[in-house]
Amino acid sequence: MINRSASTSYKADKHQFVDLRTILSKYIYHWPLFVLGVIIAFAGAYVYVQNANTSYEVSATILVKDEKKSPQEKAVLPELEQSSSPKNAEAEIEILRSKNLVSKVVNDLQLWTTYQTKQGFKTKDLYGAEPFKLILLQKGVFSGNKMEVLIKDAKSFEVENLNGQKQTVAFNASFKNDAGTWLLKPTSELTQFIGSTIIVTLKEPEMVSNSYLKALDAHLLDKLAPTIGLFITDEVPQRGKDFLNSLITAYNGAASDEQKRTTKATIDFIDSRLASLTGELNTAEKQVEGYRSSQGLTDINSQAKVYLENVQANDSKLNEVNVQLNVIAGIEQYVNSSSNNANAPATIGISDPALNSQIEKLADLQLKRSALLATTPETNPLFEPINKQISLTKNAIRETVSGVKASLLNSKRELQSVNNKTESSIKDIPIQERQFVGMKRQQSIKENLYVYLLQKREELALSYASTFVDARIVDKANVGDKKWPKIPLISAIALLLGIGVPFMIIYFRNSFNNKITSRRDIETNVDIPILAELSYEELDDEVIVVTNKQHLIGEQFRSLRTNLNYLHQTIQSKSTQLQPEEAYIVSQKGITHSYAAEGSGRVTLLTSSVSKEGKSFVSSNLATTLAMSGKKTVILEMDLRKPKITKVFNLPSNHPGLSEYLSDKHQLSVNDIIQQTDVNPDLHVIGCGHIPEDPSELLEKETLTKLIRELRERYDHVVIDTAPLHLVTDAMIIAKQADVCLYIVRQGYSGREELTFLKEVNDADYLPDLNIVFNGIKKDKYGYGYRYDNSYYSAKPRKPSLKGMWKQMLSRF
Structure with missing residues (x-):
């Protein structure tokens, strides 16, 4: 079991190798087409490279x-x-x-x-x-x-x-x-x-x-590292450099404009607050001045001074708390607003670091949102994470503000309680003095807030006047390597096209080719044995080639002769039990065929599907091969429509032949129609004679049976060249007289549809002992055929003529 499996695997691998070699041979045969394709492709690539605009x-x-x-x-x-x-x-x-x-x-x-x-x-x-x-x-x-x-x-x-x-x-x-x-x-x-x-x-x-x-x-x-590379390909390097440099400048300009816009909005807000505080501070100062003038106050006694200092210290803290509460109220209004204004509220006096950090973060997020809004539609998915961060930050600010506000209110209540106690302890201080202290307190609050805002405005003014840019240029625009044309890539594409286009041409040409190209095509469609394979020879005309011992095809015809003799011996063994007068056998399908009795001549019929498949060439060379073996042979030119045999042997076409003999008008004997050839003394020819108008009717006559019977007695081999079977029925009529029928199939010429016809003929048993001769095999072109050539038979291979070489070269395209 192991050896059998190994043998099967080896055969399969060998079969696959043969198939691959066959496929490659088909393409290698057309090497001039590949050479031409590569030359054209590289010429086109050269022209393209010379005329293509260079990109960098x-x-x-x-x-x-x-x-x-x-x-x-x-x-x-x-x-x-x-x-x-x-x-x-x-x-x-x-x-x-x-x-x-x-x-x-x-x-x-x-x-x-x-x-x-x-x-x-x-x-x-x-x-x-x-x-x-x-x-x-x-x-x-x-x-x-x-x-x-x-x-x-x-x-x-x-x-x-x-x-x-x-x-x-x-x-x-x-x-x-x-x-x-x-x-x-x-x-x-x-x-x-x-x-x-x-x-x-x-x-x-x-x-x-x-x-x-x-x-x-x-x-x-x-x-x-946040380093961004900008790349562009352009035919003009300077234009590419100008584009990238201008893009960076425009980017920095847009960022600077956005920064100045938001800074200017903050400055305008502070200016409005300063204008409001200026009026309030003037009012407070005038009120103090008027009160002093109206009441005539100049100095306060030492006791009142001590109380006043305590009250002022406590009031200062209370003022700070009130300022912080005002700021907290502004922050609450800003956070609770539904708009996404990028102008952040001032956090003046708020010492809570968490709240300051959250407000700063909220302002940064809103500025970032405004920057994106300048270049991107608000419906863009980029806004979704920013909006979520803004919402979360606002909620965090609300919670922090709530805690800070509660703390400030508690401090305010405590400070007010202290103030109440202090004021109650200075009941003896004149009412005018207490009123004066209240006025001074309001003046101090307004003045401190005014100075703070004025300081912040100057800082923002410096920021507005600054020339800082967001993008720092690491490398200005510079020209790199040549982007196109890339000669190695173009050369690779040219080589691919130069090989690929001819490959596709050959592939599609073979795909749409409905001709028989290999032995497998025959064996997979018909169950008819292939008796011999004959190589293709480039000849100027149909001539006798078997006499030249330096030709490969001569050896192939000798092999055909050997196989044919063996086939005839096998057939004659079937009729050994018949009497000489019983040399006819009826097949299972009811069709009567003649079989040669022992000692009589052998009749071989050759036909094909259509013309130009080499039927006459094979017939003449097969007959010559049989005569060269010392066997008396006669070849009958029974293609009564287009006779070729007499021309092959250079015999006169006006000599009486089969048409005259079968018509019974001339009363000719067999000797009158036989012609001797110059090729071999044992080879005779019976020509067609004049071309008749009714060849099928002549072949139906009993005279043909008598002629074949007489020729069997005179000759060892009778070779009959008939008309193509798919065109006319002459071969079927004559086949009743034949022992063996050889069907000529020509590689690359006979259509695959002819195999269907041949299968029908074989199934109907119209032709006795049907065998196929595979003719005109071109090993190099179709990748199938004998693996040796004429060099095996000749020390000096025959040099083809210039015309033959040119014709062979053109056939490879």
């Missing part, structure tokens, strides 16, 4: 502040950072790639206008070296609008007008066409382009912005 990668690097990377980082002067918001690198990348910034850069650099000139088969972009600048006065139709501007001299140019006619226009003079109203402003490069045609292309700025958005690549260069 331009890159820049910036560093942004990222609160996730440095959450504990503090400014040296935190008062100057009142309105700044911590940065998030991922969010900054989205801002850098926002359409607002890109559109601004496109419009600032006027990238929606391109200037080109033709240089041979390619165009050159004149960015940075254009002879003039287009100044748009009134916009028209931009989409795909191209203008060809011919520079005539330093003062004028020629362009098409609205009517499609050429018109000369002066530089700096307005002109109107489909693109709108515009003028051309000359540059210092103008004189270099006099007489040249400049192609000006106008595109919609929005479309150009979209294309730059797609081309712009922005990503973090290092996950541990």
